[in-house]
Amino acid sequence: MTPIIEVEGLWTQFGDHVVHKDLNLTVQAGEVVSLVGGSGSGKTTLMRQMLGLEQPARGSVRVFGIPLHDSDSGTLKKIRKRWGVLFQGGALYSALSVYDNIALPLRELRAFDDDFVHDMVMLKLDMVDIERSHAHKMPSDLSGGMVKRIALARALALEPELIFLDEPTAGLDPDRSESFVKLIQSLRHKLNLTVIIVTHDLDTLVSLSDKIAVLADQRVIVYGSLQEAITVKHPFVINFFLGERGLRALSAVGESIKLNQT
Amino acid sequence: MPQAPTAPVQHPEVHEIRGADGACTVELTGAWDIRALEARARNLQLRLSEAARAGVRWDLSRVQRMDHIGALLIWRAWARRRPTQLAFAPGIEVFFDKFDAPGVGAQAQSAADMLALVRMLGARMLRGLDHAAGMVQLLGQVLIDSMALLRRPARGPWREISANLYRVGAQAMGVTALVGMLIGIVLSYLSSEQLKAVGANALIVNILGIGIIRELGPVITAVLVAGRSGSSITAQLGVMRVTEELDALSVMGIPHTVRLILPKIIALAIALPLLILWTSGIALVGGSIAASHELGISMHSFLSSLPVAVPTINLWLGLGKGVVFGALIALTACHYGLRVQPNTESLGIGTTNSVVTSITVVIIADAIFAVMFADVGISLQ
Ligand SMILES: Nc1ncnc2c1ncn2[C@@H]1O[C@H](COP(=O)(O)OP(=O)(O)OP(=O)(O)O)[C@@H](O)[C@H]1O
Ligand SMILES: [Mg+2]
Numbered sequence: 291m292t293p294i295i296e297v298e299g300l301w302t303q304f305g306d307h308v309v310h311k312d313l314n315l316t317v318q319a320g321e322v323v324s325l326v327g328g329s330g331s332g333k334t335t336l337m338r339q340m341l342g343l344e345q346p347a348r349g350s351v352r353v354f355g356i357p358l359h360d361s362d363s364g365t366l367k368k369i370r371k372r373w374g375v376l377f378q379g380g381a382l383y384s385a386l387s388v389y390d391n392i393a394l395p396l397r398e399l400r401a402f403d404d405d406f407v408h409d410m411v412m413l414k415l416d417m418v419d420i421e422r423s424h425a426h427k428m429p430s431d432l433s434g435g436m437v438k439r440i441a442l443a444r445a446l447a448l449e450p451e452l453i454f455l456d457e458p459t460a461g462l463d464p465d466r467s468e469s470f471v472k473l474i475q476s477l478r479h480k481l482n483l484t485v486i487i488v489t490h491d492l493d494t495l496v497s498l499s500d501k502i503a504v505l506a507d508q509r510v511i512v513y514g515s516l517q518e519a520i521t522v523k524h525p526f527v528i529n530f531f532l533g534e535r536g537l538r539a540l541s542a543v544g545e546s547i548k549l550n551q552t
Numbered sequence: 553m554p555q556a557p558t559a560p561v562q563h564p565e566v567h568e569i570r571g572a573d574g575a576c577t578v579e580l581t582g583a584w585d586i587r588a589l590e591a592r593a594r595n596l597q598l599r600l601s602e603a604a605r606a607g608v609r610w611d612l613s614r615v616q617r618m619d620h621i622g623a624l625l626i627w628r629a630w631a632r633r634r635p636t637q638l639a640f641a642p643g644i645e646v647f648f649d650k651f652d653a654p655g656v657g658a659q660a661q662s663a664a665d666m667l668a669l670v671r672m673l674g675a676r677m678l679r680g681l682d683h684a685a686g687m688v689q690l691l692g693q694v695l696i697d698s699m700a701l702l703r704r705p706a707r708g709p710w711r712e713i714s715a716n717l718y719r720v721g722a723q724a725m726g727v728t729a730l731v732g733m734l735i736g737i738v739l740s741y742l743s744s745e746q747l748k749a750v751g752a753n754a755l756i757v758n759i760l761g762i763g764i765i766r767e768l769g770p771v772i773t774a775v776l777v778a779g780r781s782g783s784s785i786t787a788q789l790g791v792m793r794v795t796e797e798l799d800a801l802s803v804m805g806i807p808h809t810v811r812l813i814l815p816k817i818i819a820l821a822i823a824l825p826l827l828i829l830w831t832s833g834i835a836l837v838g839g840s841i842a843a844s845h846e847l848g849i850s851m852h853s854f855l856s857s858l859p860v861a862v863p864t865i866n867l868w869l870g871l872g873k874g875v876v877f878g879a880l881i882a883l884t885a886c887h888y889g890l891r892v893q894p895n896t897e898s899l900g901i902g903t904t905n906s907v908v909t910s911i912t913v914v915i916i917a918d919a920i921f922a923v924m925f926a927d928v929g930i931s932l933q
Contacts, residue, residue, distance in 0.1 A: 372587075384794070385897030399586075401593040402621075409624055413650055430894040449586045449619040480646050481619060 292355040294319050294452055294484045295340055300349035302335055309335050311508035313349070317501075319451075322478060322485040324495045327505030328526055333488045334378060336505065337454055340486070341375060342366065353452070371399075374445030378456040378488075380437040382429040388415075388440050389425040395447045414443040419469055434461040442470075446477070452484045459491045471497050492531075492539035504530075516540075561616055564588050566599040577609040584615055584622030593625065600629035609637040615644055623647035683909070687887045690809075694817065694883075697809045712815035720781040720816075721823030725830060727780070728773055732831035735772060736764065736838030744846035753847045757854055760839040761862035762930060769832030770870050771918055774877040777824055778910040782885040785816055786906035789889025790899040798890075808890075817882040824878030825871040832870065865929035873921055877914050884910040 295317040302310040309332040317323050325333045338344040339351055342358040351358045353369055361369075382391050392411045396402060402410070415422055418439040429437060438461055445453060455474075459467040471494055477483050489495055495502065495516075502519040504512045504527060512522045520531045520540075530536055562582035569577045582588065589596065610630075618641075627648065634648070665671070701708045743759050789812065792798045801808050840854040888906035892898050 384895035399590055401590050403594075403597075406593075406597075406624065406628065409628065410621065413620060413624065416650055428893075428895060449621055476646075480643075 291319060293317060293352075294321075294354060295486070296350075296352040296355075297336075297340065298350050298352075300336075300339060300351065301347040302332065302339060302344065303347045308508055310339075310346075313509045315503055315510055315513065317484060317486065319484055320478070320482050321500045322474070322487065322498050323501045323503060324499035325486065325488045325503050325505060326490070326495065326530065331505045332508070333505055334456055337456055337486065337488060341373075341454065371448055372450055373452040373454065374448065374450035376438070376441050376445045376453070376455045376458055378460075380429075380441040382432075382437060382441055382444070384429050387426050387428055388420075388432070391429070391440065392444045392447055395444065399448075410447070414446055415440075417446065417473060418443045419466070419473075435463065435466060438462060439466070439470075442473075449481065450483070451481070453486070455485065455487045455489075457488055457490070459489065459494045467491065467494060470494070474498060492536055496539055561588075564592065564596060564622070566596065566603055568603050575609060576605070576607075577611055578603045579611040579614065580626070581614045581616070583617040584626070585617045585619040586621045588617070589622055589625065597625060597629070600626065604629045604631070608635070609639075610635050611639045612644060613639045613641045615641045618644045618647050620647055620650075623651070627651050683887065683891075686891070687883055690813070690887050690890070691883055694809045694814055697807050698814050701810065701814075709811055709815045712811065713818050716815050716819030717823050719784075720777065720820055721827060724777060724780055724823075724827055728776055728827055728831040729834045731772060731776060732769070732833075732835040733838040735768060736760070736835030736840075737842045739763065739768070739835075740839035740842035741846060744843060748847065753849065754857075756839075756843050756847060756849065757857050758861040760836060760843070761858050762866060764835045764839065765832050765862060765870050766866045766929070767918070767922075769835060770828050770873040770877065771914065773828045773831045773874070774824060774881065774914045775911055777820070777827065777878070778881045778885075778914060779907055781820065782881050782910045783903050783907050785882065785885035786889040786892070786903045787899065789886060790892035790902050793890065793892045794894045794896065794899060796894075813882075813886045816886060817879050820878035820882040821875050822878070824881070825874030828870055828874040863929040869921070869925055869929060873918065876917055876921075880913050880917060881910045884913055 293316045295315070297313060297315040300310050300313040301308070302313075313336070315336075325336060327333050335344060339346055340353060340358075342351070342353075345359065354372065356365055356369055358366070358369075382388075383394070386394065389411055392414050393407050396407045396410055411425070412422055415425060420436060420439055420443065424432070424436065429440075432440065438458065442455075442458065445455075458474075459470055462470060474483075474485060475498065478485060485498070487494070487498065499516065501514060502512075502516055503510045504519055504522070504524070506524060506526045511524055512519050512527070520527065531540065564580070564582040564584045567579040567581065569579055571577060612626075623644075632651070740756065740760055743756055744753075747753055747755055747759075789798070792812075798808055801811065836855075836858070837851075840849075840851045843849045843854055844851055885906050888902045888909070892902040
């Protein structure tokens with residue numbers, strides 16, 4: 291079975307600043323992969339590469355087996371209907387109401403009538419736990435956490451097979467983070483969803499991810515299960531997972547992880 | 553996802569099967585997900601609603617794929633209620649869970665508004681008044697805030713003023729010169745043709761002198777500056793509103809009237825008269841070139857008879873208009889910039905309104921000037 295995402299020998303460079311150096315990453319269908327790394331280690335940039343928003347200096351990115359950087363626009367358009375993206379800042383269209391933001395991708399298909407779109411939007415709002423009375427608000431009148439959830443609803447509008455989430459739980463209260471985790475879990479079982487998450491939130495990371503890719507030193511230093519990730523002796527890994535907060539999160543989920551194995 | 557590993561995925565289809573006992577079964581097969589439905593939704597919707605009669609059995613056990621879109625399509629055909637006789641393929645039922653919660657589909661229809669037109673007209677008028685009041689208020693606020701500066705001139709926004717002067721003044725010299733030159737030439741050429749016919753060649757100096765120095769120079773420069781700098785001021789303040797920079801300034805205790813608005817008003821009030829001087833000068837040069845070509849009046853005699861033909865008061869009037877127009881343009885542009893709502897569409901609307909309003913305001917102010925100074929500086933000597 292072809293992998294959903296294949297990144298091979300990727301170099302990203304801004305001026306003289308090399309962000310990724312010969313980076314490789316493969317994601318199989320149905321996996322939930324978390325990208326972790328220090329601030330500025332290039333997680334968002336890697337995600338933008340996978341979305342075809344950034345041009346690699348070298349290397350290739352394939353999504354659904356299709357190379358992003360030398361395909362014609364018709365092929366790319368088809369790919370773009372099959373994925374959903376939650377940007378770090380939400381990126382809701384500020385001129386459109388919540389309702390229209392979610393309805394936009396559905397209307398763009400021109401396959402469904404207004405009534406159908408309405409029902410679908412309401413369903414998506416229910417899914418992300420937003421009250422329907424907020425549907426006619428403008429994005430500037432929403433709280434930060436609501437923006438996140440509505441952006442998620444928009445990302446889910448076209449029932450994607452692949453979904454990218456950049457810091458999905460940042461700015462959510464613990465309760466909402468929890469229901470967010472549950473939502474993603476239920477969706478992946480229902481829809482066989484492949485999920486790429488960029489996150490600093492250890493609880494989300496531990497409870498959702500099948501695999502963890504740790505970005506440091508311009509590449510993926512480890513890619514594997516949580517168990518494999520925490521056994522790597524790299525200063526970032528040690529600080530991130532085996533610091534006080536990390537240990538607390540690991541023990542909280544009751545993972546039977548042998549820490550002293552290192 | 554329930555997906556038979558061997559069978560290839562088929563198109564979604566609706567089959568109506570009549571059993572031996574006369575009972576009707578509707579069987580759905582194939583993939584009922586967005587990828588398959590995208591092209592067929594309308595057709596299937598029709599088929600489903602035809603098939604959906606009371607009392608039929610629904611058999612969804614041969615559905616290969618499902619997602620929320622497909623489920624909603626079927627749900628709507630069921631009139632938002634689960635049919636009593638229903639069979640699901642494994643793993644499909646979950647998509648219908650959310651629908652059973654009350655409320656999906658309850659759509660509030662807003663009644664048609666008969667008085668919409670009247671209401672719109674009224675709203676427009678009130679908005680216009682509101683803008684006028686807002687501008688006066690803004691001007692007042694700027695004056696009050698700048699009173700404090702009079703006591704401490706060293707704290708004034710001098711750097712901002714000079715930066716604005718450069719941007720609205722110096723950088724506009726190219727375009728105003730070009731427009732001024734062309735207007736001068738065209739006006740002079742057209743008037744020459746008429747004057748030649750009545751043999752009043754010498755009057756070209758009066759016509760161009762009064763026309764350009766007193767009216768055309770100020771108004772044309774002001775219109776250009778309103779389009780060029782007014783729009784950029786509105787867009788700048790508007791983006792600052794969208795990105796919450798204005799809020800950041802106010803929480804730091806920096807009044808934006810002093811830092812942002814006052815410098816723009818002062819800069820435009822200084823720059824516009826200077827630009828008018830420049831544009832009128834160039835327009836006169838253009839006019840005299842055309843006059844020498846058409847009427848044989850040399851540039852030297854054109855320029856030397858200018859002070860006689862045009863009383864100096866006209867020049868001061870033109871410059872005075874410049875100061876007023878400049879301040880009005882800046883005030884209008886700032887007002888619209890501050891009124892921008894934090895979304896991109898409002899930014900576009902605000903910028904358009906700002907330019908339209910400031911040009912209108914300039915022309916109204918010009919008319920007022922014309923009435924007020926009707927008997928100053930235009931008597932023929
Ligand atoms: N358009 C750009 N031009 C120049 N440098 C850039 C650009 N985009 C990103 N960078 C740089 O690339 C590096 C990685 O940025 P990126 O946004 O991917 O970090 P990140 O891992 O997502 O960090 P965070 O966790 O803080 O969101 C940073 O050093 C950043 O300054
Ligand atoms: Mg980032």
